Amino acid sequence: MAAARSETRPSRPVLIPRAAMWFGAVAPPFISLLLDEDAIDVLRWDQPRGRWASALRGVAAIALYTNAMLLAHAAAYNAGLARLPLQKLARPVRFGVYGLTTAVVVTAGTLLLIPVLGVVSPDMVEDPLGLIVKGVVLSALWLGVVYMYVQFMARIRTERLLAHREQLAALDARVRLLQVRTNPHFLYNSLNSVMSLIATDPELAEETLGRLARLFRYSLEGSERHVVPLGDELSNVTEYLEVERIRFRERLRYAVLVDPALRSIEVPPMLLQPLVENAVKHGASRRVEGGSVTLRAELAGDDLLLFVLDDGPGPEGSSHRGTGTSLLDLRERLRLLYGEEGRLSAGVGPDGGFMARLRLPARWNR
Structure with a gap:
């Protein structure tokens, strides 16, 4: 029976999956402890109102900064690097390209965001170079986790595919065995008609x-x-x-x-x-x-x-x-x-x- 054929364009690889973007929704409170020494004060209700408000603004600024960096990395990796034949390069060279891309994205993104971050939390942008360094380090750690996650899921898909192929092969063998078991039965009876x-x-x-x-x-x-x-x-x-x-x-x-x-x-x-x-x-x-x-x-x-x-x-x-x-x-x-x-x-x-x-x-x- 003929089936309608449909042609689809091969999709580009996704270097940063959508699941990794959830990091931006849950990570800012934890990152704030690393980037803002006063952030812990947001949990201390006995602190002066001004200090508590400053800590809350710091968390909001870090949330803005983190999500902006995530979107910038997703654009750079999925829309930019994914178009390049990086898989043909040796792994050290490929990782070097990733590291350089991260440094450029964080540096450019931080410089563009400083005016906005300064309005939300002036304390956060007092040391722009330190903010860039922390952004690069945290981005590298995040991308490392994303890379391990992608490799892990790829291995699971490969193992599932191999298991599925083995099941199909076993199914095919069992079906053939049942056919062979049936065939001699009726052929033997048919031969009696000729004798x-x-x-x-x-x-x-x-x-x-x-x-x-x-x-x-x-x-x-x-x-x-x-x-x-x-x-x-x-x-x-x-x-x-x-x-x-x-x-x-x-x-x-x-x-x-x-x-x-x-x-x-x-x-x-x-x-x-x-x-x-x-x-x-x-x-x-x-x-x-x-x-x-x-x-x-x-x-x-x-x-x-x-x-x-x-x-x-x-x-x-x-x-x-x-x-x-x-x-x-x-x-x-x-x-x-x-x-x-x-x-x-x-x-x-x-x-x-x-x-x-x-x-x-x-x-x-x-």
């Missing part, structure tokens, strides 16, 4: 062998493909039923009631085969007068419903007690491929007999 024809009707035996060859080819190709058109799956099941009709003759009747528009929907290979085989083994073959097998398909919203029905004796009426392995394997395949979206239900049909119903996403593609 009785070799001596009595060589031409019919040759035709049947041709059908079996196609069944073998589909079986082998199915282990290499994750999905096939529903039409291919129905054709394979029809080949199987034609082989079984050689053995049961007029005792076996079948009908495929599927809208041609649904035949292009992709489904896992060998999905219907075990259900049809069970319908023949436990349904038509258990009655002297024979029976019929019906395959139906319909859409229910975004889901595809597949039905395999027979008019045999029903779940408890067959004298042949199977192991239930084919249904268990099929449920396991659906669980691995679709999770909770793929379901198999089985039981008495609406008119008696036995009915198996598959429900899977109609637009699923791998």
Whole structure:
């Protein structure tokens, strides 16, 4: 099934993630203890009102200064340095570029902010050089923490991606194993249909062998493909039923009631085969007068419903007690491929007999 293709421009790397910008909202009270010796007085309610107000203005000035520096660094790094191929440089050289950029940003930003900071807290700008040095040191420490955070998150994403790939590989291996487990089961039963024809009707035996060859080819190709058109799956099941009709003759009747528009929907290979085989083994073959097998398909919203029905004796009426392995394997395949979206239900049909119903996403593609 064709899917609409959309082209997106590759995004530039973000050197300072948005999460790091929260630093500006929580750091000023702590930074104020480093930049303003009187800032601690804001916590002392017994201090003179003027001293307390001065300390509060100092915290406000530091908050303004810190957030301005954060925005300036974000602009310089994400909009400036991110455009340069810095990853091609050696790490010491790259860190040198970062350090030089920080020094320039802090120096220029501090000089531009001094008039504003002087209005809010004159004490803060009494030593502009000291303020620049403290700004560079604090910015370097902050960028170091940001760098470690970015590296840590990148490693987590890499490990998650590797774990996801390993899970997909394990899933693929288990699905293939279940397919291989199912395939010999129905091929062995089909070969029995040919054995009785070799001596009595060589031409019919040759035709049947041709059908079996196609069944073998589909079986082998199915282990290499994750999905096939529903039409291919129905054709394979029809080949199987034609082989079984050689053995049961007029005792076996079948009908495929599927809208041609649904035949292009992709489904896992060998999905219907075990259900049809069970319908023949436990349904038509258990009655002297024979029976019929019906395959139906319909859409229910975004889901595809597949039905395999027979008019045999029903779940408890067959004298042949199977192991239930084919249904268990099929449920396991659906669980691995679709999770909770793929379901198999089985039981008495609406008119008696036995009915198996598959429900899977109609637009699923791998």
